Amino acid sequence: MKLFTDKESSIKKQIFLISLSFLLLSIGGLTYLFFRSHTLNMFTFLKLINCEQFFQQKSYNHTSKIIEVFIFSLPNGFWILSFLIILGLIWNRKKIWFYIYSTLFTFVSIVFEIFQKYEIIPGTFDLVDIIVLSIFHAFGILIYEIIILEVSYEKQKLD
Secondary structure: OOOOOHHHHHHHHHHHHHHHHHHHHHHHHHHHHHHHHOOOOOHHHHOOOHHHHOOEEEEEEEEOOHHHHHHHHHHHHHHHHHHHHHHOOOOOOOOOHHHHHHHHHHHHHHHHHHHHHHOOOOOOOHHHHHHHHHHHHHHHHHHHHHHHHHHHHHHHHHH
């Protein structure tokens, strides 16, 4: 006996994926808010709305590579995975467009990281960032292939 119809199951999976995407986006954003230096240009809005004092930078052990990866590299991975999940839901029946846009987006992110190495744009180059972006891109492809296309197939059966 099924608890939900196929249509309800498909909608629940879509809601789960959208929620996961926003959770990943939030974790990356909160990591920046609480652990990154507020001298980054992206924090000027905190000064504008007079909220900077609520998000004081927390101290952490600089000698721990795991903590450095969590603070400096994982947020970008979370953001790219969040984007790829939403992109997959948008292009769920057009695999070619998903692959074009997801690869382009990841490629541009990696190029920005390389530009930091050559001081074309401000920032600190880190090979770990490129590795994390690549791994999370692979996770996004897996989620697309295993979960999102299944949701799309279920929707197509019901139409």
